[in-house]
Amino acid sequence: MNHPLISILLCTYNGADYLEEQIQSLLHQTYPNIEIIISDDASTDKTSNILKKYTSNPKITINFNEKNVGLQRNIGVAAALSNGRFICFSDQDDYWLPRKVERLFNSIGSYSLVYSDSKLVDAKGNSLNKNLSDFRKLQDVMDSKGFSVDNAVSGHSMMATRELLNLALPIPEEHFHDWWIAVQASNLNGIKYLDEKLTLYRQHTKNITPSYIEKVAGSRSFNTRHGQFIKELQGLELLKNNELEKQKLFYKQFYNLHLQKKKGSFTWPLFWFLIRNKKDIYRFSKKSELSQLNEIRKRSRAEKEM
Numbered sequence: 001m002n003h004p005l006i007s008i009l010l011c012t013y014n015g016a017d018y019l020e021e022q023i024q025s026l027l028h029q030t031y032p033n034i035e036i037i038i039s040d041d042a043s044t045d046k047t048s049n050i051l052k053k054y055t056s057n058p059k060i061t062i063n064f065n066e067k068n069v070g071l072q073r074n075i076g077v078a079a080a081l082s083n084g085r086f087i088c089f090s091d092q093d094d095y096w097l098p099r100k101v102e103r104l105f106n107s108i109g110s111y112s113l114v115y116s117d118s119k120l121v122d123a124k125g126n127s128l129n130k131n132l133s134d135f136r137k138l139q140d141v142m143d144s145k146g147f148s149v150d151n152a153v154s155g156h157s158m159m160a161t162r163e164l165l166n167l168a169l170p171i172p173e174e175h176f177h178d179w180w181i182a183v184q185a186s187n188l189n190g191i192k193y194l195d196e197k198l199t200l201y202r203q204h205t206k207n208i209t210p211s212y213i214e215k216v217a218g219s220r221s222f223n224t225r226h227g228q229f230i231k232e233l234q235g236l237e238l239l240k241n242n243e244l245e246k247q248k249l250f251y252k253q254f255y256n257l258h259l260q261k262k263k264g265s266f267t268w269p270l271f272w273f274l275i276r277n278k279k280d281i282y283r284f285s286k287k288s289e290l291s292q293l294n295e296i297r298k299r300s301r302a303e304k305e306m
Contacts, residue, residue, distance in 0.1 A: 007088070072172070091223060119201065121201065137152065140192055147186065148236065236254055
């Protein structure tokens, strides 16, 4: 069987607590032809000391940034050092089951991206008896509409083609890399979902992305809500202007209706747009119909300028 080179990109920053365990899980993958590209973003803890232990390992290439450049740019740095036909993205604090790369490779086929389910564990690696699929409807995806309000494709669970990565770089600032890569994949040759749990996805207080077990109590302040509105508007503008986007009319309408929220009154045209497109926009949601309707109502509320 042909085994093309697969690159695993691991971007580190102050991740000493769990890093060694994760690197060992990458080295023990059953897929026989991998390279591990590690780019450290000027860590100030013991991360660099851990990485220096692996400088002589022929499977591992290590880069140390002289100054912190942020995750999005650091992914670009790691990608530039990689040579694989396919690329996986590793968090610094998880644990990959041994057949993960092998199973993703065997499943990607002609798709641009494949991703899988994950088991949630606590900081010590103990099972939380929850999976990512308990929170989102994980599925094959052939258009980007569901990514307009949500993301179900986690970076740690995906394998992408080199063609996709080249088209996705550079990662837009202030946006998560997995969301953007998934958007581009849905516009290229689509996304395949592999219904297997291949990662122990660690939940702890230092997670870069919000933990799935965190609960936010109370209502959002005006500043928080307005900040979220601006971020959503920027995301829709990015999608509207995306050169690869096949749903340009959809995003032009969505963006313009979102802008109308600034007028200071409930935006009925946006409300009915969301209702008409609810199946596509909320395709990843596991909320009830009533909860989705309430979310649409909140999303259509006015947003006053600060």
